[in-house]
Amino acid sequence: MMFPRMIEVRQSFQAPRIEDYVSAIRDELRKKGLYNKVKAGMSIAITAGSRGIAHYPEILATVVEEVKRLEGNLS
Secondary structure, eight states, rough: OOOOOOOOOOOOOOOOTTOOOOHHHHHHHHHHHHHHOOOTTEEEEOOOTTTTTTTHHHHHHHHHHHHHHTTTTEE
């Protein structure tokens, strides 16, 4: 059986450090208009992917906290 030729590939990504990532997340949510879009009682679904993201549980928890603070219902 003939197999295709394989080549090893390596990737490297810039990994900037954000010391206060909770504040950075809130700033981004503000820039994207979350605080103007979520109204009390709205149903909100949150999806996320975690590949290569540091502090993933804390980041997701911050997004959930902000939606709850705006009185959105999480679906």
